[in-house]
Amino acid sequence: MKNLLVPVGLSVLILISACGGNAENLKVSDTAPDFTLQDSDGNSYTLSSYRGISPVVIYFYPKAGTPGCTKQACGIRDNWTRFSENGIVVLGISVDSKDDIKEFIQENNLNFPLLSDENKEVSKAYGVLNNLGLASRISFVVDKQGKIAEIIRDVDVQKHADQVFEIAMKLK
Numbered sequence: 001m002k003n004l005l006v007p008v009g010l011s012v013l014i015l016i017s018a019c020g021g022n023a024e025n026l027k028v029s030d031t032a033p034d035f036t037l038q039d040s041d042g043n044s045y046t047l048s049s050y051r052g053i054s055p056v057v058i059y060f061y062p063k064a065g066t067p068g069c070t071k072q073a074c075g076i077r078d079n080w081t082r083f084s085e086n087g088i089v090v091l092g093i094s095v096d097s098k099d100d101i102k103e104f105i106q107e108n109n110l111n112f113p114l115l116s117d118e119n120k121e122v123s124k125a126y127g128v129l130n131n132l133g134l135a136s137r138i139s140f141v142v143d144k145q146g147k148i149a150e151i152i153r154d155v156d157v158q159k160h161a162d163q164v165f166e167i168a169m170k171l172k
Contacts, residue, residue: 021136023151025127032058032142033125037093037115040102045091045113048146055149055171056089056142057164060128060135064096064104064114068137068157073110075161080111088168093117094135141167 026033036046050056059076061069076083076090083090092114094101101114123129128136139152141164150167152160 021123021128021130021134021138022153023127023136023138023140026140026148026151028148028151030148031146032056032140032148033122034146035122035125037091037117037122038098039113039115040098040105042098043113045115047091047142050089050142050144051146052144054087054089055144055168056091057083057139057168058091058093058126058142059137059139059155059160059164060123060126061092061094061137062130062134064094064100065107069094069104070108072137072155072157072160073104073114074108075157075159076112077108077110079161079165082165083112083168086165086169086172088165088172090164091115093122095120095123095129095133139164141171143171 034048036044038044063069090112095117097118098116101116117123120129123135128138130136137155139155140148141150143149149171
């Protein structure tokens with residue numbers, strides 16, 4: 001049985017890495033694709049409405065309620081005061097339904113907007129949609145002019161909140 005675990009584990013890693021969604025269509029200094037999406041309560045958020053006002057952290061995550069996504073979201077939650085006191089907007093985006101997102105928010109007492117991209121248009125525009133139909137875990141930090149200042153393709157969910165906060169603070 002032990003001999004099967006290594007090939008199966010390796011196969012899973014290969015499958016995950018082959019799933020696409022690397023945001024290769026965007027680079028630093030590109031204008032971030034504009035979007036309007038709704039949160040679980042039907043409130044709309046439009047990226048361009050923050051131009052001239054605030055840097056924006058946009059983080060795509062695969063699936064509400066999964067261990068990595070929960071750690072990542074709770075890291076933002078636990079550091080929310082730093083973000084809000086410094087006028088840094090954080091928008092989490094997944095292809096989950098509004099109902100799934102609402103449950104995720106309630107279960108984890110999340111205090112920032114998570115947006116539903118159920119039709120997958122925004123995930124496609126950012127190049128994060130993978131072959132499984134989920135958003136890959138990739139973060140974008142957008143400056144006040146609407147330009148992509150940083151793309152984080154290899155997200156460490158434990159350090160994510162600190163990393164994006166530090167990047168966004170340099171853009172204020």
